Amino acid sequence: MNSISNTLNKRKQLKNNLKAIREESPFIKAQRMDVPEGLYEKCPSCNRTVNMKSNIENDYICKHCGNHFRMRAIDRIKYIVDEDTFVEKGLGYITLNPLFQDGYEEKIAKYKKETNLDDAYIYGYGQIYGQQCVIGVMDSYFLMGSMGSVVGEKVTRSFEYAIYKKLPIVIFSASGGARMQEGIFSLMQMAKTSAAVAKHSKMGLLYISVLTHPTTGGVTASFATLGDIILAEPGALIGFAGPRVIEQTIKQKLPEGFQTAEFLEEKGFIDIVVHRKDLKRTLSKLLAFHRRPN
Numbered sequence: 001m002n003s004i005s006n007t008l009n010k011r012k013q014l015k016n017n018l019k020a021i022r023e024e025s026p027f028i029k030a031q032r033m034d035v036p037e038g039l040y041e042k043c044p045s046c047n048r049t050v051n052m053k054s055n056i057e058n059d060y061i062c063k064h065c066g067n068h069f070r071m072r073a074i075d076r077i078k079y080i081v082d083e084d085t086f087v088e089k090g091l092g093y094i095t096l097n098p099l100f101q102d103g104y105e106e107k108i109a110k111y112k113k114e115t116n117l118d119d120a121y122i123y124g125y126g127q128i129y130g131q132q133c134v135i136g137v138m139d140s141y142f143l144m145g146s147m148g149s150v151v152g153e154k155v156t157r158s159f160e161y162a163i164y165k166k167l168p169i170v171i172f173s174a175s176g177g178a179r180m181q182e183g184i185f186s187l188m189q190m191a192k193t194s195a196a197v198a199k200h201s202k203m204g205l206l207y208i209s210v211l212t213h214p215t216t217g218g219v220t221a222s223f224a225t226l227g228d229i230i231l232a233e234p235g236a237l238i239g240f241a242g243p244r245v246i247e248q249t250i251k252q253k254l255p256e257g258f259q260t261a262e263f264l265e266e267k268g269f270i271d272i273v274v275h276r277k278d279l280k281r282t283l284s285k286l287l288a289f290h291r292r293p294n
Contacts, residue, residue: 043067045235059276068233068276070213072115073122073139076172080280081126081135088124090157093150095119101181111142119150120175123158125165129284131291134162136171140214145175147219148182152189155223159196159207168206168287173224177217177240190222197226206290208283211238211261211270225269229286232261232270233279 040049045067055062059079060069071079077086095118097104112118120143123136136158138145147155155171162169178186200207209227211220213236220240232238239259247254257263264270274282 041069043069061276066234068213068235070140070174072141073117073120073137073172076137077122077126077135080128080170080172080283082128082130085127086124086135087126088122089161090123090154091118093118093154095148095150097181098149098185099181099183104181107143107181115139115142117142119148119154120145121151121154121158123154123161125161125167128170128280128287131284131287132167133287134158134165134167134169136169138172138174138219140174140176143179145173145219146177146179146186146217147175147189147193147222148179148186149189151179152186152192155189155193156196159193159200162205163200163203166203166205166292168208168290169200170208170210170283170287171223171227172210172212173215173219174212175215175217175219175224177219187218190218193223194226197223201228204292206287208286210279210283212236214238216240216242230270231272231274231279231282232265233276234261234273236261238264238270 039052041052041055042048043050043062043065045062046065048062048064050062050064055069060071060075061067062069095108108119117139120139121136122139123134126133126135128135136155138151158171159169178190180186197207206229207227208229208231209224211224211230211232213233215224215236215238217240220238237259238261241249243254243258255263261270261273265273272282
């Protein structure tokens, strides 16, 4: 019995020694090394690993399949607006908690710290290849770009600012829809922003809406789809309810590519799908063509 016990103890000791040797192996250590966060990302379209530094240099477009990655609002402005021409407006807004939702204030504080934004929308004056305009950009990295009271107010103010300056407005939408934490206060922003679009249109001013991935829910059902000209980036998901919800509701299989930018262009819902590398030039041409005489 002692012989069996001694044999088991020796095997256990050898196993521990082997484990210790493996732990000190440079090869094992190299495998365990942490990859810096954000250095690599998996493309949601082709599932291949993409180096984000080279991806940024390629305008946030996957070099393998051409998928357009989501962009932060500030990166979008840097990419579209002429250097040193953007002047941000509408700063200092405070997001309240009208329905006293547990954890909502903490969540807002977290996203403010992570994104350095006061909420999910930025707007201001800028130029696109010398063409003056008001530009607004939603940031899907701030609570999925959802539209609460502050976002609705800022979108409305951006149209009012464009009216005051007698300028066209370009808005990049990227949103999960109305912000559920604010309930009816969020849904009210749909009517509010739509009224602002109508007021801007009544003044004879141009509104170009650019739909990016994803544009859904109450944002799609309000200002995002009320543009005089509606552009979209390739592959962008655009719709109100999600495909799965629609299939469950109507009990039918949806067509392939349903709610993609290309599908909606084919059906006449979008004027044109524009590749990101061509977007700035396309916007400048549209602004120049519709420029009001002095």
